Amino acid sequence: MLKRPRRLRQSEAIRSLMRENHLKAEDLIAPLFVMEGKGKREEISSMPDQYRLTLDELSKEVKELWSLGIRCVSLFPAIDECKKDSRASEAVNPNGLNQWAIKEVKATIPEMLVMTDVALDPYSSDGHDGLVDSSSGEILNDQSLDILVEMAILQAKTGSNIIGPSDMMDGRVRAIREGLEKAGMKNTLIMAYTAKYASAFYGPFRDALQSAPKKGDKKTYQMDPANVREALKEARLDEDEGADILMVKPGLPYLDVIAELRRQSDLPIAAYNVSGEYAMVKAAHMRGWLDENKVMLEMLTSFKRAGANMVLTYFAKDAARLLRC
Ligand code: PBG
Numbered sequence: 001m002l003k004r005p006r007r008l009r010q011s012e013a014i015r016s017l018m019r020e021n022h023l024k025a026e027d028l029i030a031p032l033f034v035m036e037g038k039g040k041r042e043e044i045s046s047m048p049d050q051y052r053l054t055l056d057e058l059s060k061e062v063k064e065l066w067s068l069g070i071r072c073v074s075l076f077p078a079i080d081e082c083k084k085d086s087r088a089s090e091a092v093n094p095n096g097l098n099q100w101a102i103k104e105v106k107a108t109i110p111e112m113l114v115m116t117d118v119a120l121d122p123y124s125s126d127g128h129d130g131l132v133d134s135s136s137g138e139i140l141n142d143q144s145l146d147i148l149v150e151m152a153i154l155q156a157k158t159g160s161n162i163i164g165p166s167d168m169m170d171g172r173v174r175a176i177r178e179g180l181e182k183a184g185m186k187n188t189l190i191m192a193y194t195a196k197y198a199s200a201f202y203g204p205f206r207d208a209l210q211s212a213p214k215k216g217d218k219k220t221y222q223m224d225p226a227n228v229r230e231a232l233k234e235a236r237l238d239e240d241e242g243a244d245i246l247m248v249k250p251g252l253p254y255l256d257v258i259a260e261l262r263r264q265s266d267l268p269i270a271a272y273n274v275s276g277e278y279a280m281v282k283a284a285h286m287r288g289w290l291d292e293n294k295v296m297l298e299m300l301t302s303f304k305r306a307g308a309n310m311v312l313t314y315f316a317k318d319a320a321r322l323l324r325c
Contacts, residue, residue: 021304023297025069025323029115029270030316033208034058034101035078046204047275048282050314052078055100059108068320072113074164074312075101078209079122086132088120092150099158106159115191116160118152118176119167120144127206127213129167129221139220141169148172149179156185164247166193168221177242191270192243195231195257198222201250201276208275231257235265243267248308250274252299255306262307271303273313281315293322 008018033052035042041051053061062073077098083090090096098116105114119129126132130144144167152163163180165172173192180188198219206212223230235246246265248258249272261269281299285292296315303311313319 021301023301023304023319023323025316025320026071027304027310028070028300028316028319029072029074029310029312030065030070031074031076031312031314032058032061033076033078034097036080036097044204044208046207046279047314048279048286049318050208050278052208055104058101058104062105062108062112065317065320066109066112068317068324070316070320071111072115072162072310073105074115074117074162075105076117076205076209077101077122081210084123084125086125086134088123088131088147091120091123092147092154094154094158099154102155102158102160113161114159115162115164116155118148118155118163118165118172120147121211121213122209126215127211128216129218130169137216141171141221144169145172145175149175152176152188153179153183153185156180156188157183160188162189162191162245164191164193166196166249168193168196168218168223171241173238173243174241189244190242191245191247192238192241193249193272194234194238194243194246195248195254195261196222197225197250197254199225199250199253199274199276201253201274204275204279225253228257228260232260232264235261239265239267245270245310247272247312250277251303251308251311251313252277255302258303258306258308268309269307270310270312271306271308273299273303273311273315275314278314293318297322 035052037054040054041057044050079090102114105112121127121129128139130139133140245268247270248254251271251273258271281295284290
């Protein structure tokens with residue numbers, strides 16, 4: 001035999017020399033859920049070890065994440081049902097929970113990057129990412145842009161470093177980019193949820209924020225899971241409209257989309273390893289069916305191999321701990 005691929009696998013030293021991709025704590029972005037109150041963390045039933053945090057608990061969490069090498073958190077506020085309305089007014093309240101959460105992270109560790117979500121669902125009594133026409137039920141694209149832009153500018157001015165439009169309205173990246181420029185926020189990054197699929201893997205996230213749509217589904221704005229060329233079109237638009245980073249979401253079932261965007265774009269690519277992907281691993285681990293730590297690192301490495309530069313993942317803290325030792 002002239003060629004023996006196993007020669008390159010015979011010891012950990014050789015394997016480490018041959019390794020093509022490396023996962024680092026700095027690659028990971030930790031999504032965090034926040035809520036009103038003091039001194040409390042509420043576990044999310046479908047996401048074991050993930051909590052809705054009051055601001056003081058958020059501060060503790062951010063210190064720990066920073067010490068483990070995590071350099072970016074993504075904030076998601078759990079808004080009280082009584083504050084939700086059909087216009088999602090709370091989304092643009094300068095005194096709202098999301099704004100206080102941004103300030104809390106920045107006051108705790110000024111260098112920690114804060115990413116914030118731009119979409120109406122956590123604030124909307126309809127549970128949709130855009131405004132809903134009350135008679136037809138249609139999701140109103142152009143009418144939603146104004147409030148999305150206002151949200152983005154407010155978040156940026158409050159201290160958010162990375163705006164993440166997850167709403168999938170057409171033209172929102174351009175509208176937000178122009179709004180930020182006009183507001184003088186030229187250094188704020190936009191991580192576009194470029195290829196966000198209409199996925200059943202978001203279930204546990206919607207439990208965490210009580211944000212599931214009250215009627216209908218999100219298929220008229222989120223993408224059809226069967227499509228990949230459509231993702232390339234969305235990517236070209238987001239690039240032209242001024243996005244800095246392109247994101248694919250969910251992650252694991254869409255590794256081919258990540259690889260395709262990596263080939264076609266020069267922008268950094270992010271993967272969102274979503275709530276349902278997290279819940280599956282946790283559930284199997286709790287039954288003794290899988291080794292959680294090994295599966296987690298294998299999964300996160302697969303995003304790097306597919307071509308992602310960074311991964312939003314609820315495993316961020318656990319993975320960072322393991323990567324340190
Ligand atoms: C809001 C939003 C969602 C997620 C991130 N931002 C839910 C949705 O679109 O219904 C899902 C994240 C996850 O499942 O981890 N638009």
